[in-house]
Amino acid sequence: MALGEHDGRSESRLGFSLGPDHVSFDVDETVYPLDAIYGGCYLFVDRCFVFLTRPGPRVVNVRLTSRGPATLAELDALGGEFVNELLSQANRLRLSQATARIREYYTAAALRAAASAPSVDDLLAELDAEELGDDPLEIAVPWEEKTGNKETDPK
């Protein structure tokens, strides 16, 4: 998996720097925002030890150290999974920012609708105010009066 080894450190096929129990790599903050880096780290702290340093402006170095013995291939895979998660977090963040206005609009619309919903008293007053005198379907007329036969069972 490793391409070349120098002084106990080697570079993986994914371009990570590999040590005996850790993998490290630089992340460009202009490509992956710090929030996305934090999101990725948060998901990985239960799998490995994560440490961040800042080697330069807008650059974050991520160092993932295995909790137990790990081969170079396993460390390379760990780094690969982390950068995949980083990409996912960055996409999620951008999508969230792009749809923030529309989410705010729908939340505000829902709150306005809830605030203007009539109360039970309003609904009862509305029912009282309705004109109930007309009964074209003769719902208010008892069955016996309609059929003219008091013995008939409506069933």
Add this chain to the structure above:
Amino acid sequence: MGRITFDRSLYNPDAVEAAAAAYAEYAEITLERAGDTLVAVVGAVTGGDRQTVESSFCNLVLQETVVRMRRAAASEEE
């Protein structure tokens, strides 16, 4: 004695202090502020090997930083 340097642009100082307090029973940790960094000086370690305790402490600092950052973002949205 180990010295762990936390960059203040990446780690919340309150998170470092909270993690140091949480690890008080596992290690003697004192904090030194130096410019853009906060240095945790880890003295005597009890209940585990030094490397594991220091690495776990770093994980907790990171976790506390993320939690604080998210709380701050949520309160700004409100």
